[in-house]
Amino acid sequence: MSLRDRLKKPGVSQSGSSFGLDANSSHASGNAQTSFGSLSSAGYGNTSPGSTGAPENHSNQPKKGERFDEVKTKVHNMLVENLNITSTDVLSKNDVSLAAYQFLEKILMAEKVPMGTSERAMLIQELVEEVVGLGPLEPLLRDPTISEIMVNGPKNVYIERMGKLHKTTVSFKDNAHVMHIIERIVSAVGRRVDEKTPMVDARLKDGSRFNAIIPPLALDGPSISIRKFKADAGTLEKLLGWGSMTPAMAKTLEAAVKCHLNIIISGGTGSGKTTMLNSLSALIAPDERIVTIEDSAELQLKQEHVVRLETRPPNIEGEGQITARQLMINSLRMRPDRIVVGECRGPETLEMLQAMNTGHDGSLTTLHANTPRDAIARIVTMCMMNDNPLPEKTIRQQIASAVHLIVQVSRLMDGQRKTTSISEITGMEGDMVTMQEIFKFEQYGLDENYKVIGRHVATGVRPRFADICKAKGIELPNNIFERDDSPPPEVK
Numbered sequence: 001m002s003l004r005d006r007l008k009k010p011g012v013s014q015s016g017s018s019f020g021l022d023a024n025s026s027h028a029s030g031n032a033q034t035s036f037g038s039l040s041s042a043g044y045g046n047t048s049p050g051s052t053g054a055p056e057n058h059s060n061q062p063k064k065g066e067r068f069d070e071v072k073t074k075v076h077n078m079l080v081e082n083l084n085i086t087s088t089d090v091l092s093k094n095d096v097s098l099a100a101y102q103f104l105e106k107i108l109m110a111e112k113v114p115m116g117t118s119e120r121a122m123l124i125q126e127l128v129e130e131v132v133g134l135g136p137l138e139p140l141l142r143d144p145t146i147s148e149i150m151v152n153g154p155k156n157v158y159i160e161r162m163g164k165l166h167k168t169t170v171s172f173k174d175n176a177h178v179m180h181i182i183e184r185i186v187s188a189v190g191r192r193v194d195e196k197t198p199m200v201d202a203r204l205k206d207g208s209r210f211n212a213i214i215p216p217l218a219l220d221g222p223s224i225s226i227r228k229f230k231a232d233a234g235t236l237e238k239l240l241g242w243g244s245m246t247p248a249m250a251k252t253l254e255a256a257v258k259c260h261l262n263i264i265i266s267g268g269t270g271s272g273k274t275t276m277l278n279s280l281s282a283l284i285a286p287d288e289r290i291v292t293i294e295d296s297a298e299l300q301l302k303q304e305h306v307v308r309l310e311t312r313p314p315n316i317e318g319e320g321q322i323t324a325r326q327l328m329i330n331s332l333r334m335r336p337d338r339i340v341v342g343e344c345r346g347p348e349t350l351e352m353l354q355a356m357n358t359g360h361d362g363s364l365t366t367l368h369a370n371t372p373r374d375a376i377a378r379i380v381t382m383c384m385m386n387d388n389p390l391p392e393k394t395i396r397q398q399i400a401s402a403v404h405l406i407v408q409v410s411r412l413m414d415g416q417r418k419t420t421s422i423s424e425i426t427g428m429e430g431d432m433v434t435m436q437e438i439f440k441f442e443q444y445g446l447d448e449n450y451k452v453i454g455r456h457v458a459t460g461v462r463p464r465f466a467d468i469c470k471a472k473g474i475e476l477p478n479n480i481f482e483r484d485d486s487p488p489p490e491v492k
């Protein structure tokens with residue numbers, strides 16, 4: 001059986017990677033339909049960063065000849081015409097690239113186009129990625145040093161690497177090409193994107209979070225944001241190594257988790273909330289039953305006794321939604337020792353507070369706020385997102401008795417992520433929730449490279465919970481809370 005026949009035969013299965021081609025199309029950017037199964041088989045981390053198109057790697061790319069795009073389009077059309085495949089067929093990248101090589105040889109011979117080996121290899125790779133994968137996004141997804149990918153229309157593709165944004169040399173052919181990749185991803189999770197539903201969230205097979213928003217809402221063409229899945233989720237050791245906190249802060253947080261304090265992690269977008277939540281959750285004892293609730297599973301708990309719950313958005317008909325609040329209520333019937341909520345965004349916050357107040361001590365969550373004080377205001381607002389909201393003062397009282405600690409994380413001007421405050425809630429004074437800061441990050445200025453100059457300091461306050469810890473056999477030495485009175489680093 002020739003390769004061509006083999007490829008034509010329906011249902012031929014060679015690998016776990018599934019895709020199908022839309023035989024009616026001849027669009028150069030690839031009108032292939034694929035389930036994103038192809039993404040997971042892309043072999044993350046196998047490629048040298050040399051092919052990512054990210055800025056510092058630009059020079060490693062082989063040069064594209066004049067007729068590169070024209071030849072690529074021809075090979076693509078031949079693939080589409082000859083691989084007469086229905087959407088249920090399963091083929092591997094190897095098969096497609098084999099066939100593509102053959103067609104390429106043919107075209108180069110017939111048209112007498114010169115093309116070097118590395119240029120040929122690049123053409124085939126791009127083509128295969130367009131036909132079975134996610135096109136120009138594939139090399140970016142494979143590069144483990146990239147944490148986020150942002151596509152603002154076809155010609156502006158940005159990445160985040162080590163906390164810094166960079167523009168890449170990667171581009172799409174046109175708006176239709178970007179749309180095509182978006183459709184390929186969302187159709188694989190049973191959703192669709194069109195004028196009626198112009199915003200969509202999905203999770204890629206490798207765990208990365210995907211969001212797309214298209215015209216008319218996105219004015220400059222379809223836009224994609226991908227938050228890459230991190231294989232290693234974060235531990236206190238890592239955070240220490242990154243300089244996000246001091247050993248004294250790590251010790252304090254460790255004691256707080258082990259003593260079942262209720263902890264809120266507060267921070268802006270991309271400030272490191274989930275990383276902190278993962279790091280703290282890792283300290284929960286292996287014999288505790290943990291229930292996690294998330295909109296999109298990011299937590300990576302190593303403990304055995306974990307039940308992971310995920311919310312569900314409504315389907316195309318607008319039905320079947322399961323909210324965080326519903327999961328929160330259900331989780332209380334599951335006899336959890338700890339409830340870990342990925343992020344409180346709405347009315348589930350009230351249930352979370354009540355759970356914290358009624359014997360589910362040691363619960364952890366994150367929320368979006370810029371200071372510990374803002375975090376309290378945010379909890380109040382979210383608890384009021386109810387049909388019959390409690391009076392504000394009652395909510396504040398609940399916060400004062402339920403929440404023990406607020407850990408503030410921030411992304412500084414220079415891209416560094418720091419734990420900028422650890423504050424203890426101490427009670428109420430009149431209508432106000434009172435708290436005291438135990439540790440903070442003091443910022444003094446910027447150096448000549450615009451890097452933030454600052455340091456973590458203890459405020460000199462010994463937290464009240466240190467006594468609870470002591471009663472549970474965890475001793476926090478007094479000296480870790482002592483103020484460092486040495487002069488701050490000099491700023492020129």
Ligand SMILES: Nc1ncnc2c1ncn2[C@@H]1O[C@H](COP(=O)(O)OP(=O)(O)O)[C@@H](O)[C@H]1O
Nearest residue numbers: 147242244268269270271272273274275276417
């Ligand atoms: N202390 C840190 N130092 C360096 N990078 C960090 C730190 N904390 C988090 N990150 C990285 O920053 C990015 C965003 O972190 P994440 O925890 O997902 O933020 P959030 O949940 O607040 O949106 C991730 O790539 C993560 O690995």
Ligand SMILES: [Mg+2]
Nearest residue numbers: 273274275343
């Ligand atoms: Mg997060």
